[in-house]
Amino acid sequence: xxxxxxxxxxxxxxxxxxxxxxxxxxxxxxxxxxxxxxxxxxxxxxxxxxxxxxxxxxxxxxxxxxxxxxxxxxxxxxxxxxxxxxxxxxxxxxxxxxxxxxxxxxxxxxxxxxxxxxxxxxxxxxxxxxxxxxxxxxxxxxxxxxxxxxxxxxxxxxx
Amino acid sequence: xxxxxxxxxxxxxxxxxxxxxxxxxxxxxxxxxxxxxxxxxxxxxxxxxxxxxxxxxxxxxxxxxxxxxxxxxxxxxxxxxxxxxxxxxxxxxxxxxxxxxxxxxxxxxxxxxxxxxxxxxxxxxxxxxxxxxxxxxxxxxxxxxxxxxxxxxxxxxxxxxxxxxxxxxxxxxxxxxxxxxxxxxxxxxxxxxxxxxxxxxxxxxxxxxxxxxxxxxxxxxxxxxxxxxxxxxxxxxxxxxxxxxxxxxxxxxxxxxxxxxxxxxxxxxxxxxxxxxxxxxxxxxxxxxxxxxxxxxxxxxxxxxxxxxxxxxxxxxxxxxxxxxxxxxxxxxxxxxxxxxxxxxxxxxxxxxxxxxxxxxxxxxxxxxxxxxxxxxxxxxxxxxxxxxxxxxxxxxxxxxxxxxxxxxxxxxxxxxxxxxxxxxxxxxxxxxxxxxxxxxxxxxxxxxxxxxxxxxxxxxxxxxxxxxxxxxxxxxxxxxxxxxxxxxxxxxxxxxxxxxxxxxxxxxxxxxxxxxxxxxxxxxxxxxxxxxxxxxxxxxxxxxxxxxxxxxxxxxxxxxxxxxxxxxxxxxxxxxxxxxxxxxxxxxxxxxxxxxxxxxxxxxxxxxxxxxxxxxxxxxxxxxxxxxxxxxxxxxxxxxxxxxxxxxxxxxxxxxxxxxxxxxxxxxxxxxxxxxxxxxxxxxxxxxxxxxxxxxxxxxxxxxxxxxxxxxxxxxxxxxxxxxxxxxxxxxxxxxxxxxxxxxxxxxxxxxxxxxxxxxxxxxxxxxxxxxxxxxxxxxxxxxxxxxxxxxx
Ligand code: FES
Ligand code: FES
Numbered sequence: 001x002x003x004x005x006x007x008x009x010x011x012x013x014x015x016x017x018x019x020x021x022x023x024x025x026x027x028x029x030x031x032x033x034x035x036x037x038x039x040x041x042x043x044x045x046x047x048x049x050x051x052x053x054x055x056x057x058x059x060x061x062x063x064x065x066x067x068x069x070x071x072x073x074x075x076x077x078x079x080x081x082x083x084x085x086x087x088x089x090x091x092x093x094x095x096x097x098x099x100x101x102x103x104x105x106x107x108x109x110x111x112x113x114x115x116x117x118x119x120x121x122x123x124x125x126x127x128x129x130x131x132x133x134x135x136x137x138x139x140x141x142x143x144x145x146x147x148x149x150x151x152x153x154x155x156x157x158x159x
Numbered sequence: 160x161x162x163x164x165x166x167x168x169x170x171x172x173x174x175x176x177x178x179x180x181x182x183x184x185x186x187x188x189x190x191x192x193x194x195x196x197x198x199x200x201x202x203x204x205x206x207x208x209x210x211x212x213x214x215x216x217x218x219x220x221x222x223x224x225x226x227x228x229x230x231x232x233x234x235x236x237x238x239x240x241x242x243x244x245x246x247x248x249x250x251x252x253x254x255x256x257x258x259x260x261x262x263x264x265x266x267x268x269x270x271x272x273x274x275x276x277x278x279x280x281x282x283x284x285x286x287x288x289x290x291x292x293x294x295x296x297x298x299x300x301x302x303x304x305x306x307x308x309x310x311x312x313x314x315x316x317x318x319x320x321x322x323x324x325x326x327x328x329x330x331x332x333x334x335x336x337x338x339x340x341x342x343x344x345x346x347x348x349x350x351x352x353x354x355x356x357x358x359x360x361x362x363x364x365x366x367x368x369x370x371x372x373x374x375x376x377x378x379x380x381x382x383x384x385x386x387x388x389x390x391x392x393x394x395x396x397x398x399x400x401x402x403x404x405x406x407x408x409x410x411x412x413x414x415x416x417x418x419x420x421x422x423x424x425x426x427x428x429x430x431x432x433x434x435x436x437x438x439x440x441x442x443x444x445x446x447x448x449x450x451x452x453x454x455x456x457x458x459x460x461x462x463x464x465x466x467x468x469x470x471x472x473x474x475x476x477x478x479x480x481x482x483x484x485x486x487x488x489x490x491x492x493x494x495x496x497x498x499x500x501x502x503x504x505x506x507x508x509x510x511x512x513x514x515x516x517x518x519x520x521x522x523x524x525x526x527x528x529x530x531x532x533x534x535x536x537x538x539x540x541x542x543x544x545x546x547x548x549x550x551x552x553x554x555x556x557x558x559x560x561x562x563x564x565x566x567x568x569x570x571x572x573x574x575x576x577x578x579x580x581x582x583x584x585x586x587x588x589x590x591x592x593x594x595x596x597x598x599x600x601x602x603x604x605x606x607x608x609x610x611x612x613x614x615x616x617x618x619x620x621x622x623x624x625x626x627x628x629x630x631x632x633x634x635x636x637x638x639x640x641x642x643x644x645x646x647x648x649x650x651x652x653x654x655x656x657x658x659x660x661x662x663x664x665x666x667x668x669x670x671x672x673x674x675x676x677x678x679x680x681x682x683x684x685x686x687x688x689x690x691x692x693x694x695x696x697x698x699x700x701x702x703x704x705x706x707x708x709x710x711x712x713x714x715x716x717x718x719x720x721x722x723x724x725x726x727x728x729x730x731x732x733x734x735x736x737x738x739x740x741x742x743x744x745x746x747x748x749x750x751x752x753x754x755x756x757x758x759x760x761x762x763x764x765x766x767x768x769x770x771x772x773x774x775x776x777x778x779x780x781x782x783x784x785x786x787x788x789x790x791x792x793x794x795x796x797x798x799x800x801x802x803x804x805x806x807x808x809x810x811x812x813x814x815x816x817x818x819x820x821x822x823x824x825x826x827x828x829x830x831x832x833x834x835x836x837x838x839x840x841x842x843x844x845x846x847x848x849x850x851x852x853x854x855x856x857x858x859x860x861x862x863x864x865x866x867x868x869x870x871x872x873x874x875x876x877x878x879x880x881x882x883x884x885x886x887x888x889x890x891x892x893x894x895x896x897x898x899x900x901x902x903x904x905x906x907x908x909x910x911x912x913x914x915x916x917x918x919x920x921x922x923x924x925x926x927x928x929x930x931x932x933x934x935x936x937x938x939x940x941x942x943x944x945x946x947x948x949x950x951x952x953x
Pocket of ligand 2: 095098099100101132135136
């Protein structure tokens with residue numbers, strides 16, 4: 001079937017199998033390998049992307065369902081060589097080890113900060129509780145999201 | 160070298176050498192630019208999928224692949240028959256057993272590999288699996304390891320000649336049985352407990368997979384595969400496939416976590432290699448999550464009975480009898496001479512009079528293993544047993560669990576200390592570390608709070624554990640795997656510009672090797688860590704060595720990198736002497752430069768020495784030029800990191816739900832190269848410990864059906880189950896390690912489960928008389944125990 005959608009601000013269209021999962025469209029058809037895959041049951045969150053600004057597990061969305069919607073992946077976070085505060089925060093606070101969960105965590109946290117620019121630690125923990133990190137024990141991820149929240153509001157105040 | 164250019168990096172955060180240096184590898188990962196196995200595409204690549212057995216134990220009557228072969232996108236379907244013609248139907252395990260690559264005669268566990276489909280794409284390969292028709296004749300399954308040796312137990316390994324029962328390896332013993340009997344006879348208090356360290360799974364977020372690319376023209380086999388021991392894998396493939404070792408190249412790229420799961424060679428790997436050899440195109444196979452949980456290296460499954468005794472208020476004796484359930488094929492990962500791994504470190508941190516340990520291993524109709532899930536070869540099982548026993552003994556003696564430990568510790572002045580099971584612990588100041596943990600926790604206040612809550616009917620528990628691990632295997636004279644000494648190599652080249660490349664045989668799966676190993680070179684040579692590129696994970700570009708597991712990286716590879724850096728430094732001294740027109744012995748070293756003793760102005764920086772080493776200027780006599788060196792590091796002993804952990808739990812009296820409210824971890828891992836990375840390792844390991852203690856379990860029904868084959872049933876802690884961990888440290892440098900470091904990756908997973916279970920029992924013993932609950936302490940189990948009902952079976 002034919003599909004037309006927007007990925008990272010660019011219009012993409014093409015023919016896909018009706019059963020194709022969005023994660024496979026992103027990774028295989030578009031070659032955007034930053035979105036990962038980690039389970040068969042929609043539990044791990046390695047595949048999280050934004051659909052119209054809301055986090056979705058792209059292993060649980062059919063490509064066909066994206067017609068007319070806007071998808072954002074981890075590759076869109078850095079703009080003109082400028083890192084998203086979350087990316088920077090993850091580096092500052094050692095919020096990643098193997099890095100496999102990182103894209104999904106970043107996108108989940110991006111959606112959180114867009115909605116709630118000043119979340120408490122508990123709100124952060126709840127927001128990322130649909131995503132598994134096997135390496136970090138989450139503490140530094142929470143701290144990285146706080147770092148990003150603080151730095152984001154600092155830049156916003158300057159403007 | 161990957162440097163995050165646009166990040167602010169104040170100079171205080173850029174140590175030359177040891178310190179909290181932010182990681183180099185982050186630059187690609189935060190951008191989604193890591194390259195994991197499944198991200199690699201090769202021209203002409205096809206995809207494999209594995210058909211797996213629905214039965215735990217069954218004869219294979221027939222396999223019909225014709226419909227699958229008729230699928231338009233299917234290139235081949237491989238079965239055991241095809242592999243037999245290639246001599247690849249069976250492969251060796253790392254424990255000198257054999258394992259079926261594809262089942263031919265019968266299947267021996269649910270999820271066992273039966274056929275391998277190769278198709279143009281992943282979807283088609285999976286479609287074709289449904290078209291293969293296998294007729295099975297089911298057999299009764301052995302699920303309970305305690306019954307595996309019963310006379311009427313069905314024989315699992317009828318493929319092995321001379322195998323008449325399900326014994327996987329004969330009883331293995333350590334310690335002194337008679338002396339232990341004496342200790343018990345003289346004791347004031349004796350306790351015993353039966354406990355299980357249940358089957359759990361490392362479940363790294365990235366599953367296992369491989370790309371095999373055989374070039375029929377050149378005979379070269381290129382393998383892409385995230386594994387923890389690329390050099391050892393290559394040697395195994397050379398033996399299994401009969402290929403020349405130098406014509407095999409393994410590249411690991413980025414690995415999405417390992418935790419022991421990526422140590423073994425799996426049947427899917429061999430199938431992909433065979434497929435590529437036959438088809439002449441690259442074959443990719445990536446397992447799905449169910450395959451990962453059902454068929455690849457599980458961990459633990461130790462059924463243990465412990466007895467402990469005391470005299471005059473101090474622990475004196477320990478006796479352990481254990482059955483190890485190895486599953487259908489014995490592919491336990493451990494040094495050859497240690498069939499129960501390092502389980503005999505079960506004597507723990509205590510100055511015992513005597514101890515005795517017996518372990519026997521059985522086959523069952525379960526997935527083969529076991530690997531060490533973030534563990535140095537059964538140290539985890541050992542620490543769990545001894546730390547649960549100490550608490551049981553404390554209950555019996557009506558003693559405070561910290562006081563009993565304090566009275567029984569090996570004292571600082573007793574090191575080096577020979578344990579009753581034959582280990583030589585090199586250093587330790589246990590009481591000091593325990594004290595630090597006690598202070599951070601506010602132990603006495605916690606006890607007061609507990610008493611108040613108890614009076615109100617609330618369930619609060621405080622659990623302690625104190626562990627000693629043996630890591631960094633190991634000395635060549637004692638330790639090998641498949642005949643390969645457990646040593647690691649390092650190769651350091653300083654280029655004319657003063658920038659360096661160090662190649663190591665350790666393989667990162669997230670531990671930050673690209674940063675910490677650069678810091679070791681930086682510390683030793685005094686050049687900025689940004690100027691040191693760390694190369695690993697490519698057998699063509701790194702020296703031979705056994706890889707990363709068992710907390711080996713810092714103890715063994717870290718030793719190698721320190722020693723090779725010092726060799727380069729010595730070479731630099733010779734060149735500097737020529738440059739400064741003096742004798743080498745007249746030079747002194749400070750970070751980054753050799754200078755003339757008594758005339759510190761006169762010196763040569765390492766960069767200048769490097770430039771000179773490759774120049775046409777005069778060189779020392781007999782000096783061949785260049786600034787490089789190579790070593791193989793053979794550690795003189797294991798290292799013995801230790802730590803004191805305290806868990807505080809609250810239990811919901813209405814549901815049995817256990818919440819870890821606080822967790823205090825004080826680790827002594829010797830000198831810390833990058834404390835930020837060390838803390839990160841501890842956080843991650845503690846989270847896994849919380850999982851094992853409360854949530855993670857691979858269990859089976861009576862027919863051998865795996866009940867936890869997805870993340871719906873195999874529960875991994877999320878951010879909501881993990882507390883903010885409170886860390887502390889003491890530093891007792893390892894006396895025999897070149898850097899004084901000991902390794903830390905596994906300490907938190909080893910030490911935390913007993914602390915949490917001890918806390919659960921501490922909460923429940925007084926109000927409900929509960930003496931033990933096997934892990935995981937799920938609400939159902941805790942609730943049943945509170946009601947005095949037997950535990951739900953596992
Ligand atoms: S891949 Fe696990 S939730 Fe999508
Ligand atoms: S960093 Fe490895 S899974 Fe999160």
